[in-house]
Amino acid sequence: SQELEQSPQSLIVQEGKNLTINCTSSKTLYGLYWYKQKYGEGLIFLMMLQKGGEEKSHEKITAKLDEKKQQSSLHITASQPSHAGIYLCGADITSGAGSYQLTFGKGTKLSVIP
Template identity: 65%
Template sequence: QQPVQSPQAVILREGEDAVINCSSSKALYSVHWYRQKHGEAPVFLMILLKGGEQKGHDKISASFNEKKQQSSLYLTASQLSYSGTYFCGTDAYSGAGSYQLTFGKGTKLSVIP
């Protein structure tokens, strides 16, 4: 089942912060975050495994609440280069030793000067 992302779109001015949320109705093994710029392929940002860890690099970080089956992506002091569509992908057990990665519908982030 597809995870739900919110908001669907957000517009920021350079330097502002944003939070993108991702929630699932299934028990999750991990949550992935990807960013896709227009006309390009999705690019991996980070992955969070169950255990409630928080990860980050530069000014982009994420958290994963395993009990609530939710993840949030935090973008601080946004830059123009952060513009794009952010996808969360949720990893859930699909049987026979395999996991199924399902992507949300994406959050379109626009950073303006």
């Protein structure tokens, strides 16, 4: 089974609408990373969350970490076509001492209709 589950697998929204993507871990999270990937390209780092309850924002994207639930959410406000792509969560689930290996989810494909 997948150690990091993302939902939904795909999402189509009208431009201007808000949306949320979830990432749930089957193991304790020691660090949670959100990346964006455009088709056929590498991953672009968005945000890193390390502490339970932590919330970070960048432009119209906000990410939260619920450590107790072993879950993170990524929220986009007033979506734009430029937000379209695949959003992947990656997590350090190997140890509490700090690791430099990440396990990734399969990604959520976001399409934004103008």
